[in-house]
Amino acid sequence: MKKNLISWIGKHDINAKESGQLGPVLAAILDAEDKNSPYDAIHLLCNYPSESLHSYVIWLKEQTYREVPITSCQVPLSSPMAYEEIYPVVSNQLSQLQATYPDYQRVVHLSPGTPAMTAIWVLLVKTKYPSVCIESWRDSTGIQHVHNRELPFQISAEFTLEAIKNASFRLEQIEGSSPSFEGITGNSKAMQTVQERAKKMAVRDVSVLVLGETGTGKEVLAKAIHNASLRQNSRFVAVNCGALPEDLAESLLFGHKKGAFTGAHKDHAGFFEQADGGTLFLDEIGELSPLLQTKLLRVLQEKEFTPVGSEKLIRSDFRLISATHQNLTDLIEEGRFREDLFYRLAIGIIKLPPVRDRGDDISLLANTMLHQINEELADQPDYCKKTLTSKGHAFIARQPWLGNVRELNASLLRAAIWTDSAQICEHDIEASLISRRANTQLLPNHLHESVDLSDVVGKVAGHYISLALKETHGNKAAAARLLGFNSSQVLTNWITKYSVDESSQ
Numbered sequence: 001m002k003k004n005l006i007s008w009i010g011k012h013d014i015n016a017k018e019s020g021q022l023g024p025v026l027a028a029i030l031d032a033e034d035k036n037s038p039y040d041a042i043h044l045l046c047n048y049p050s051e052s053l054h055s056y057v058i059w060l061k062e063q064t065y066r067e068v069p070i071t072s073c074q075v076p077l078s079s080p081m082a083y084e085e086i087y088p089v090v091s092n093q094l095s096q097l098q099a100t101y102p103d104y105q106r107v108v109h110l111s112p113g114t115p116a117m118t119a120i121w122v123l124l125v126k127t128k129y130p131s132v133c134i135e136s137w138r139d140s141t142g143i144q145h146v147h148n149r150e151l152p153f154q155i156s157a158e159f160t161l162e163a164i165k166n167a168s169f170r171l172e173q174i175e176g177s178s179p180s181f182e183g184i185t186g187n188s189k190a191m192q193t194v195q196e197r198a199k200k201m202a203v204r205d206v207s208v209l210v211l212g213e214t215g216t217g218k219e220v221l222a223k224a225i226h227n228a229s230l231r232q233n234s235r236f237v238a239v240n241c242g243a244l245p246e247d248l249a250e251s252l253l254f255g256h257k258k259g260a261f262t263g264a265h266k267d268h269a270g271f272f273e274q275a276d277g278g279t280l281f282l283d284e285i286g287e288l289s290p291l292l293q294t295k296l297l298r299v300l301q302e303k304e305f306t307p308v309g310s311e312k313l314i315r316s317d318f319r320l321i322s323a324t325h326q327n328l329t330d331l332i333e334e335g336r337f338r339e340d341l342f343y344r345l346a347i348g349i350i351k352l353p354p355v356r357d358r359g360d361d362i363s364l365l366a367n368t369m370l371h372q373i374n375e376e377l378a379d380q381p382d383y384c385k386k387t388l389t390s391k392g393h394a395f396i397a398r399q400p401w402l403g404n405v406r407e408l409n410a411s412l413l414r415a416a417i418w419t420d421s422a423q424i425c426e427h428d429i430e431a432s433l434i435s436r437r438a439n440t441q442l443l444p445n446h447l448h449e450s451v452d453l454s455d456v457v458g459k460v461a462g463h464y465i466s467l468a469l470k471e472t473h474g475n476k477a478a479a480a481r482l483l484g485f486n487s488s489q490v491l492t493n494w495i496t497k498y499s500v501d502e503s504s505q
């Protein structure tokens with residue numbers, strides 16, 4: 001049976017390299033190798049600074065005989081004894097390992113870390129996440145010993161639910177605050193598939209590419225993936241690549257050294273460094289210049305980079321989530337996006353459907369958003385809480401929402417502000433739509449209502465004929481050519497047929 005080791009990194013581990021000792025974590029790994037039952041994966045939690053964690057993990061890898069995948073997570077704690085902070089981290093870690101490695105035997109190393117960290121391990125392995133426990137200690141000659149540790153008592157059986165509820169850990173409160181997949185509204189089949197995929201991806205710590213039209217919630221999804229990952233307690237750094245000024249892009253992403261260019265008054269940590277231990281979200285990735293694409297590829301391969309004006313390599317343990325509304329395959333074919341970079345970014349691909357393909361989710365989204373809008377506007381003078389009439393819902397469901405969730409949100413906000421009554425009806429929504437609607441309705445995807453086709457064609461014909469006559473200062477032959485007609489007579493026929501007012505040119 002495969003097995004994985006889970007452990008905090010303690011003081012003796014961090015100091016092991018300097019002290020010439022093994023430290024508890026390495027001792028446990030080597031002990032398992034000696035017993036011919038090595039670990040297949042190792043997961044480390046650490047509340048020391050990320051530089052110490054990195055150099056420790058590098059050192060640890062050098063000390064083991066076999067190549068074992070090691071994942072590490074830097075957990076910032078206000079105090080190493082902060083039970084209320086340690087509990088959700090450890091609980092989440094165990095839950096994710098259980099989901100990711102259901103067939104592995106879990107081995108928890110109790111010794112490294114503070115008494116609070118050990119207490120939480122014991123609490124969780126004796127209740128929700130049964131695991132084998134080991135401990136290690138150093139004898140007076142400096143030899144490190146590793147043993148299995150039996151815990152011969154049953155917390156769940158011996159304490160009633162009531163007792164746990166009253167315990168100082170306040171378990172349910174802490175669990176309830178886990179923000180996994182918060183903010184993603186949607187029960188449609190398409191959105192369920194998105195959420196299932198995203199949850200799986202969240203615990204894998206691989207690069208994820210989120211595709212979807214503008215405003216479909218790509219950033220919301222990226223944040224949810226971060227919140228459901230082992231990196232949830234570190235930073236989520238969101239960068240819009242399309243908004244990076246060309247001359248500053250490199251320094252914003254990779255940082256710069258003081259004096260690297262005019263205005264660089266002090267060292268600056270770029271987004272990659274800021275995301276160390278956490279998640280970097282690169283939105284509009286298709287907008288990256290060829291030079292930055294090459295640099296990004298190198299950072300993804302080596303996890304290290306050099307800030308502008310510096311010679312020092314910086315390492316950063318970030319997880320990359322990128323997003324785009326563009327068709328990257330087209331960009332690759334056109335030579336505008338590196339194919340090798342695409343494969344690096346797209347280990348996991350999640351496609352967010354446009355709102356018009358989410359079925360009943362539109363109503364659900366509208367209700368959720370109106371609820372949020374009501375809360376936001378509650379303090380405003382004379383504001384009364386709004387609800388949507390059923391015709392309002394039906395009208396919303398018929399719109400194409402090319403701007404997706406963002407457009408729906410903005411239209412509801414406008415309607416909520418403009419409408420005095422407590423009910424928002426279809427006319428209020430219609431009035432709050434931006435004029436683009438006229439164009440978007442021209443070629444709808446569905447015909448929910450009857451339509452006067454000759455009227456629509458007449459309006460289009462009138463519009464183009466007027467433009468052509470205006471451009472050509474009333475010269476019918478030239479206007480006919482502009483419109484693709486082979487003679488001015490054809491144009492005259494159209495003008496008559498669609499009653500175009502030539503005098504308005």
Ligand SMILES: Nc1ncnc2c1ncn2[C@@H]1O[C@H](COP(=O)(O)OP(=O)(O)OP(=O)(O)O)[C@@H](O)[C@H]1O
Pocket residue numbers: 183184185186212213214215216217218219220221283325365368405406409
């Ligand atoms: N499923 C959802 N449930 C609730 N709100 C959502 C959902 N998806 C998106 N939103 C809201 O819609 C707005 C747009 O979302 P977001 O910025 O994530 O879209 P995007 O696809 O990243 O947009 P862009 O392509 O312009 O970068 C935000 O206000 C967000 O809170």
